[in-house]
Amino acid sequence: MKAVQITKYGGQDAMQVNDSVERPTAVEGQVIIEVYAAAVNPFDAKVREGLVGDKFKLNFPAILGGDAAGVVAEIGEGVTGFEIGQEVYGAANALGGHGSFAEYTTVVAGQLASKPKSVDFVTAAALPLVGASAYQALVETMALQAGQKILIHGGAGGIGSVAIQIAKAIGAYVATTAASKDLDFVKSLGADEVVDYTSQDFSEIFKDYDAVFDTVGGETNSKSYQVLESGGTLVSMVAPANDALVAQYGIIYSTQSSRATTERLTNIAELVDAGKLTIHIDTVFPFDQAAEALEYLKTGHPRGKVVIQVK
Ligand SMILES: NC(=O)c1ccc[n+]([C@@H]2O[C@H](COP(=O)([O-])OP(=O)(O)OC[C@H]3O[C@@H](n4cnc5c(N)ncnc54)[C@H](OP(=O)(O)O)[C@@H]3O)[C@@H](O)[C@H]2O)c1
Numbered sequence: 551m552k553a554v555q556i557t558k559y560g561g562q563d564a565m566q567v568n569d570s571v572e573r574p575t576a577v578e579g580q581v582i583i584e585v586y587a588a589a590v591n592p593f594d595a596k597v598r599e600g601l602v603g604d605k606f607k608l609n610f611p612a613i614l615g616g617d618a619a620g621v622v623a624e625i626g627e628g629v630t631g632f633e634i635g636q637e638v639y640g641a642a643n644a645l646g647g648h649g650s651f652a653e654y655t656t657v658v659a660g661q662l663a664s665k666p667k668s669v670d671f672v673t674a675a676a677l678p679l680v681g682a683s684a685y686q687a688l689v690e691t692m693a694l695q696a697g698q699k700i701l702i703h704g705g706a707g708g709i710g711s712v713a714i715q716i717a718k719a720i721g722a723y724v725a726t727t728a729a730s731k732d733l734d735f736v737k738s739l740g741a742d743e744v745v746d747y748t749s750q751d752f753s754e755i756f757k758d759y760d761a762v763f764d765t766v767g768g769e770t771n772s773k774s775y776q777v778l779e780s781g782g783t784l785v786s787m788v789a790p791a792n793d794a795l796v797a798q799y800g801i802i803y804s805t806q807s808s809r810a811t812t813e814r815l816t817n818i819a820e821l822v823d824a825g826k827l828t829i830h831i832d833t834v835f836p837f838d839q840a841a842e843a844l845e846y847l848k849t850g851h852p853r854g855k856v857v858i859q860v861k
Contacts, residue, residue: 553652554840555611559600565841576626586861587675588650589617615649618642619675629659639665639674641810663815666822676855681818682810684713687785692761696721704765706732714739719826775799830854
């Protein structure tokens with residue numbers, strides 16, 4: 551089969567399209583998906599560059615890619631609830647070397663669900679990691695309620711653009727930060743208040759918030775503590791807690807490790823099919839340009855998601 555592999559850690563040049571990669575077979579607890587589309591995430595570049603940490607050493611050659619949408623091709627022993635030909639989406643086993651930038655990929659059954667019925671494969675592929683990240687943070691960790699106020703950083707990005715819509719579906723009041731060019735976009739997603747992070751200081755504008763969702767880190771993270779009221783919750787996708795600031799502001803802090811579980815994916819698909827969540831696809835790249843797709847995500851300031859068309 552055709553797949554995008556790396557044989558060593560590196561940048562864009564390390565990625566090679568290989569036409570004669572052995573097709574994976576399903577082992578216990580896993581499902582083989584014929585991939586129709588795969589989305590790119592900042593995590594894919596971190597895997598490629600060897601930045602994911604000591605415990606995740608890849609065996610080379612390794613196929614990159616996490617998010618996948620496609621059709622069930624083979625079912626491993628012990629897997630229930632899926633059938634051959636079913637249209638699905640989920641998180642491929644990139645850290646095991648069998649990522650989604652391939653004609654066939656392996657997915658642990660617990661990280662797979664029926665794809666939303668109302669969207670195509672390209673749109674479904676854009677959802678697993680960003681959808682699960684936003685759902686896990688807002689619905690589960692924060693238990694965000696109608697009428698509460700949340701500040702979402704990076705509202706025009708993959709996770710932020712989904713988080714705004716989930717917060718609005720809950721009935722929360724939503725403030726967000728985005729670049730000048732993206733202010734109208736985040737308003738169109740439902741944001742009640744927007745701040746241009748290139749020219750305004752959000753920490754001087756927003757006070758007494760119930761929750762902050764940080765998808766950016768750095769100074770954006772450290773200035774977010776003061777936006778919260780005592781007892782508020784800060785969930786960060788990137789930054790660890792500053793214990794002194796947690797104590798000073800009396801907040802609850804969580805650094806998230808996202809997981810696209812079947813349950814989260816099923817709930818996200820329901821939101822999509824109910825018309826409460828739309829995914830903005832910035833650009834679709836052909837399969838042979840997976841390296842360009844990752845580079846564009848890193849440097850092109852896309853709005854929403856970047857997807858690779860595999861089939
Ligand atoms: N811990 C986990 O399990 C986990 C899981 C998934 C993702 N992540 C991490 O979460 C982060 C976000 O992921 P993503 O997929 O949403 O990335 P993304 O699609 O690249 O979005 C990031 C967004 O942040 C915006 N931004 C940059 N600097 C900003 C600032 N100072 N203030 C406000 N917005 C700013 C970017 O806008 P511009 O276009 O203006 O640059 C972009 O829209 C990444 O670092 C990713 O690795 C962690």
